[in-house]
Amino acid sequence: MRNKTKLPTMADVANLAGVSSMTVSRALKPDTSVSKATREKIQKAADELGYVLDTRASEFSSGKSGFVAITIPSINNGNFADTVKAFSDGLVEQDLQVLLGYTNYHVDREEQLVEQLLKKRPEAIVVTGGMHTDRCRLLLENSGIPVIETWDVPEKPIDHVVGFSNLQASELMFEHFIAQGHKKIGFIGGDNARDSRGRDRYLGFCNTMEKHGLASDRVSFQELAPFSMEPGASGIQSIMKEWPDTEAVMCVSDLIAFGAITECQRMGMNVPDDIKIGGFGAYELGQFLNPSITTIDVGAAQIGKFAAEKIIELLSDDGDTKSAKIVKTEPILIKRQSA
Amino acid sequence: MRNKTKLPTMADVANLAGVSSMTVSRALKPDTSVSKATREKIQKAADELGYVLDTRASEFSSGKSGFVAITIPSINNGNFADTVKAFSDGLVEQDLQVLLGYTNYHVDREEQLVEQLLKKRPEAIVVTGGMHTDRCRLLLENSGIPVIETWDVPEKPIDHVVGFSNLQASELMFEHFIAQGHKKIGFIGGDNARDSRGRDRYLGFCNTMEKHGLASDRVSFQELAPFSMEPGASGIQSIMKEWPDTEAVMCVSDLIAFGAITECQRMGMNVPDDIKIGGFGAYELGQFLNPSITTIDVGAAQIGKFAAEKIIELLSDDGDTKSAKIVKTEPILIKRQSA
DNA sequence: TGTATAAATGTTATCGATATCAAAAGCAAG
DNA sequence: CTTGCTTTTGATATCGATAACATTTATACA
Numbered sequence: 136m137r138n139k140t141k142l143p144t145m146a147d148v149a150n151l152a153g154v155s156s157m158t159v160s161r162a163l164k165p166d167t168s169v170s171k172a173t174r175e176k177i178q179k180a181a182d183e184l185g186y187v188l189d190t191r192a193s194e195f196s197s198g199k200s201g202f203v204a205i206t207i208p209s210i211n212n213g214n215f216a217d218t219v220k221a222f223s224d225g226l227v228e229q230d231l232q233v234l235l236g237y238t239n240y241h242v243d244r245e246e247q248l249v250e251q252l253l254k255k256r257p258e259a260i261v262v263t264g265g266m267h268t269d270r271c272r273l274l275l276e277n278s279g280i281p282v283i284e285t286w287d288v289p290e291k292p293i294d295h296v297v298g299f300s301n302l303q304a305s306e307l308m309f310e311h312f313i314a315q316g317h318k319k320i321g322f323i324g325g326d327n328a329r330d331s332r333g334r335d336r337y338l339g340f341c342n343t344m345e346k347h348g349l350a351s352d353r354v355s356f357q358e359l360a361p362f363s364m365e366p367g368a369s370g371i372q373s374i375m376k377e378w379p380d381t382e383a384v385m386c387v388s389d390l391i392a393f394g395a396i397t398e399c400q401r402m403g404m405n406v407p408d409d410i411k412i413g414g415f416g417a418y419e420l421g422q423f424l425n426p427s428i429t430t431i432d433v434g435a436a437q438i439g440k441f442a443a444e445k446i447i448e449l450l451s452d453d454g455d456t457k458s459a460k461i462v463k464t465e466p467i468l469i470k471r472q473s474a
Numbered sequence: 475m476r477n478k479t480k481l482p483t484m485a486d487v488a489n490l491a492g493v494s495s496m497t498v499s500r501a502l503k504p505d506t507s508v509s510k511a512t513r514e515k516i517q518k519a520a521d522e523l524g525y526v527l528d529t530r531a532s533e534f535s536s537g538k539s540g541f542v543a544i545t546i547p548s549i550n551n552g553n554f555a556d557t558v559k560a561f562s563d564g565l566v567e568q569d570l571q572v573l574l575g576y577t578n579y580h581v582d583r584e585e586q587l588v589e590q591l592l593k594k595r596p597e598a599i600v601v602t603g604g605m606h607t608d609r610c611r612l613l614l615e616n617s618g619i620p621v622i623e624t625w626d627v628p629e630k631p632i633d634h635v636v637g638f639s640n641l642q643a644s645e646l647m648f649e650h651f652i653a654q655g656h657k658k659i660g661f662i663g664g665d666n667a668r669d670s671r672g673r674d675r676y677l678g679f680c681n682t683m684e685k686h687g688l689a690s691d692r693v694s695f696q697e698l699a700p701f702s703m704e705p706g707a708s709g710i711q712s713i714m715k716e717w718p719d720t721e722a723v724m725c726v727s728d729l730i731a732f733g734a735i736t737e738c739q740r741m742g743m744n745v746p747d748d749i750k751i752g753g754f755g756a757y758e759l760g761q762f763l764n765p766s767i768t769t770i771d772v773g774a775a776q777i778g779k780f781a782a783e784k785i786i787e788l789l790s791d792d793g794d795t796k797s798a799k800i801v802k803t804e805p806i807l808i809k810r811q812s813a
Numbered sequence: 814t815g816t817a818t819a820a821a822t823g824t825t826a827t828c829g830a831t832a833t834c835a836a837a838a839g840c841a842a843g
Numbered sequence: 844c845t846t847g848c849t850t851t852t853g854a855t856a857t858c859g860a861t862a863a864c865a866t867t868t869a870t871a872c873a
Contacts, residue, residue, distance in 0.1 A: 142618055144859060155823050160861060168820055170869095185616040190593040192859035195534045196828060211555040220549055232590065235574055251571065254529040277524040279481055364762045397762045420759055423703045423736045483829060494853050499831060507851060531829035535858060 143184040152180035163188060194256075202232040203446055204257040206248055208264075208330070210237045214388075214416045215263070218285065218439035222261065225443025229450075231258065238263075240329040246271035253278050259446045265289020265296075266331040281449040283442050286433075287332055288463065295449075296461040297441045301332045304431050304466035305339030305385065308413045311429070311468055312383040313347055317411065320344065321353030321384040323370035323391055333387045336415060340385065353378050357391075367394020371412075375402070382410065383474060389414035389421045392428050396473060411474035426472030434464045482523040491519035502527060533595075541571040542785055543596040545587055547603075547669070549576045553727075553755045554602070557624070557778035561600065564782025568789075570597065577602075579668040585610040592617050598785045604628020604635075605670040620788040622781050625772075626671055627802065634788075635800040636780045640671045643770050643805035644678030644724065647752045650768070650807055651722040652686055656750065659683065660692030660723040662709035662730055672726045675754060679724065692717050696730075706733020710751075714741070721749060722813060728753035728760045731767050735812060750813035765811030773803045 149156040154173060161167040162177040169177075180186075194200045205222060207215040223233040236252060238245040246268045252260060253274060259281040265288070267275070275282045275293050282294040287301060312320050320340075327334035337354070344351035355373045357366030367386055371394075374381055386392035392414030396406050406412050406426050414421055414430040421428030441462050488495040493512060500506040501516040508516075519525075533539045544561060546554040562572040575591060577584040585607045591599060592613060598620040604627070606614070614621045614632050621633040626640060651659050659679075666673035676693070683690035694712045696705030706725055710733075713720055725731035731753030735745050745751050745765050753760055753769040760767030780801050 146859080156859085157824080157861075158822055161822085168822090170821060173821080185612070187589065187613070187617075188593050189595055189859060191530060191534045191539060191595055193861075195530045195830090195858090196860040197862080198828070200530060210559055211552060213550060216550040216555075250526065254527050254532075256528055256530055273524070274526070278526075363758055368762065393759065394762055397764050400764045419702055420732065423707065423733055424763070425736050425739045485829080495829085496831075496854080497852055500852085509851060512851080528829060532831075534828090534860090535830040536832080537858070 142189075143186045144189070145186075147184055148177065148181050148186050151184065152177045200256045200258060201230065202234050202255075202257055203259040203261065204234045204236070204252040204255070205261040205442075206236045206238055206245060206252070206263060208238050208240045210235075212390075213418050214433075214435045217435035218442075221436040221439030222443050223439075225440050226446065229447055231446075240326070242266060242268050242271065242329075246274070249274055258450055259283070261285055261442050261446075263287075264331055265292065267293075281446060283445060285438050285442055287335070288461065292461065294460070295445055297438050297445060297464070298462075299433055299464045299466050301335035302339040302342065304433060305336035305415065306343045307431055307466065307468045308385045308415070308429075308474075309340055309343035311470070312385070312411065312413070312474065313343070313349075315383075315411070317382040318349055319353065319378065319380055319382045320349065320351075321355070321374045321378065321381050322351075322387075323367060323374065323384060323395060324354070324356050324387045325366065325391075326358060327356065336385075336387050353381055353384075364390050364394035364397075367391035367396075368398035369394075371395035371398050372402075375404075375410075383413070384410065385413040385415070387415055389416045389418040389428055389430050392430070392473070393418075393420060393424060396424065396426070396428065406473050413474040417469055421471070424473075429471045429474035430469050431466050432469050433466045437464050481528075482525045483528070484525075486523055487516065487520050487525050490523060491516045539595045539597060540569065541573050541594075541596055542598045542600065543573045543575070543591040543594070544600040544781075545575045545577055545584060545591070545602060547577050547579045549574075551729075552757050553772075553774045556774035557781075560775040560778030561782050562778075564779050565785065568786055570785075579665070581605060581607050581610065581668075585613070588613055597789055598622070600624055600781050600785075602626075603670055604631065606632075620785060622784060624777050624781055626674070627800065631800065633799070634784055636777050636784060636803070637801075638772055638803045638805050640674035641678040641681065643772060644675035644754065645682045646770055646805065646807040647724045647754070647768075647813075648679055648682035650809070651724070651750065651752070651813065652682070652688075654722075654750070656721040657688055658692065658717065658719055658721045659688065660694070660713050660717065660720050661690075661726075662706060662713065662723060662734060663693070663695050663726045664705065664730075665697060666695065675724075675726050692720055692723075703729050703733035703736075706730035706735075707737035710734040710737050711741075714743075714749075722752070723749065724752040724754070726754055728755045728757040728767055728769050731769070731812070732757075732759060732763060735763065735765070735767065745812050752813040756808055760810070763812075768810045768813035769808050770805050771808050772805045776803050 145156045145159050149159045159177050162169045162174045219235060226233060236248040238248055249271050261283045263286045265284050283297055284292055285297045287298045288296055322337060322340040324337050325333045327337060341351045353374055355370040357370050386395055392412055396412050399406050399410060404410055414428045417430045417432035421430050484495045484498050488498045498516050501508045501513045558574060575587040577587055588610050600622045602625045604623050622636055623631055624636045626637045627635055661676060661679040663676050664672045666676060680690045692713055694709040696709050725734055731751050735751050738745050738749060743749055753767045756769045756771035760769050
């Protein structure tokens, strides 16, 4: 049955234990001066009433919310999940909880989300990427809390950054293709307007090709920004149809690469003998597929870990923070079978 | 620079706009009686100050927290991510936010998490599975809010349930194997002590085998409960080493099946010609792998959707709720290439 | 034993928004 | 222009915990 009666409050516990509510407040948190006997008495009373602290009141009163916010483009993406996991693991000890929101690769949704999150007065906020609406930027700038942009190195950072250059990262793959003697190279991407990191990877393609005097027209952009596998299949189909002599293709993520490789197999092509396919993100599945996927490891977990460390430092900030505002992680090429 | 000055409050906005803070409060939410002129004046003042509502104060004052809590075993799992996504999509319109926590398949961690979440006074809570510590159960029972257990049909539900029988679901696969004439059938699972849903799938194996007078000893349990692919590879290796004539194996999840299938390929075996491998969960990657993975679709998204609908109904509850306390989804076998 | 100091507990004011009730302003109809 | 109604706005108390300060009790040491 739905219990409509009011939940017990601290005052109820105080009454039952025969102390003041202030003493209850102290007894319920560690490292506060309450005698052992009193603490036990209060704990007993609290248990008896089934008392659970109301953090809404607590947060309101103390002015601290006890959590940090993080926004990611998609919840259903192993890379971002790794970042979030490392991030939250890094904050557990500080008694900081993580409030997670996902933007579905839409800046408008991000703006809405950031506003919602800020209303809850987090102690810091982490966002993915450096592309925001003007209002979102303003909200973040005026929030009065540390802001960390991740997974990218924006030209004009709002505050702190933990990320890497998606452009340089993708160049690693194309240099790898070119070093193997390939010239007819393609790229399968997503919606560049919505996903600036994907766009930068594409720009890495263009740059590298240009640098080596090669054409950069073998490109297929698939609609879906929430990366999944199907666009990889369609993407490779359309590239092979238009440019059947393509030698190597990089996909904007490993999931796309997965779709592309398995589609190649269904079309009777051998990867890597007939065509080389590279991915991005070092997803677990890339290790196990036959052929295993050559990819770029961007250190997704590391980003989360660094962001957590940064936040801990910023929140415990006695005086001025010494560490760099911009922390760069180093993407590396993981050479496997597919390319 | 870190802005240490206090953020503007509603009173500041009221001052600037020349009205009372109560009027500001009303102007900032829809469907409340404020004249158009006043509302615009207030909106202008709020924008000018960069005012963002403090929901901590708001929640505290109104007694409503505006969010619901959900716990899942692992953040890094497409199935649960689907449930969470559908769940949060279903609640967006109600202005209910979702606070997500993951238990890492540990009931102790779940207890801790549930307590943390309840402290924030959610308006409802959704947990995965029916296995809880005694204290966790008690906390949930005394919480005074709707509780929904999902992904399972517990024998003694706490309150509401949206789930399915993992035991019956896995039987579908074994009946499928047996209908094809196979007798030497195996199972690759995880840590049954921690994952009761995995254990039920194993029990489905035992039941079906027994029912048909077949042995159920071809089993490998891998340590990792946060399912990933590697255990599939080790699992199939150990089964094939001990029982080389095994004809069909079901894996406790598609990710395990993925690891098993690709490992078979590396060992030079053909799936499904040499051995049949089934999965569980209908993950996207199973559709694209060659061979595509025969699996059980449990309707992960549907579970989230139903849970959201239930919560909306329960929270808007004028009188007594009419709908069933227990909602069962219907797992189905998806026949593909691997089995 | 008495004084100094530390530890334990209590009192009061307060955080910022909102519920509730009260008052003022706007408006229609006679 | 006045009565009676609706719409809009305001004043005040309040949610439950905690910060800050005040007081009492315990402990140490001369």
